[in-house]
Amino acid sequence: MSETPVTAVPTIRVQEAGFDLAAETAALSAGRADVGGIASFIGLCRADDGLQALVLEHYPGMTERAIAGIAAQAAARWPLTGCTVIHRVGRILPGEGIVLVLAASRHRTAALEACAFLIDWLKTGAPFWKREEFAGGAERWVAARGEDEARARGWAERRG
Template sequence: MAPRILVQEAPFDAAAEAARLTEGRTDVGALASFTGLCRADDGLRAMVLEHYPGMTERALLRIAEEAMARWPLTACTVIHRHGRITPGEPIVLVLTASAHRAAALESCAFLMDWLKTKAPFWKREELAEGGSRWVEARATDEAAASRW
């Protein structure tokens, strides 16, 4: 099954997305899911995500295909939002389905680590006191991506 990749401004329905991967199947023994949400650190008002239309979808598909090549997955879904997202709202969803849990859990972590460093998104924070600033890339994210 080809990975399901969505780059969208609208919120997503994580439960409905999860149901898609198991519906009518009896070979899926493990479904792993990760949802990344916007936190209100230091009273942050919102997060604005910019991306590179075209390259974003391409990069996410490549990362998902890499996961499907490395682990025996029956399906995988990556949904990443862009635009203005307020605290409490979901930003990203990764779902992986497999016969067994190790493949599902490991590939889910792999997908998050890689998409943080290999997909063209940029976050700008709208601050509590007004104004905004671009989020800087973290060395710890780079280290997490390189462990795979």
């Protein structure tokens, strides 16, 4: 029997509102008997060094297209049965969710690897600009980290 997946169109949202892991997981697997596992990643805003808030900006339309391209790459590399990427924008407080990535497949390895690929590429390939706000009104823009770039480059060197 063939293991060719029935890949659903990925769910991609860029929004100010928070997200609900349980609801998004249920939506991804609803009516899908071919889903054997769903891997998830939730990125949270940390209160490092007195951080009061993280402000994320983006270009509407461009950001969603970039994320869709990253999701298409994941679907080409792994036999996914579905994928959800939700990224928040606006002012996010410590403890709140920033990003949710779900990857569904018939088998856990594909789901886990695709989830890792998606978040690694989102960190470097999706056009978001991050500004940190601190007590007393201080703020700074967050530069790309070399380790994030290296992780994304690493995926180019290995097969799914």
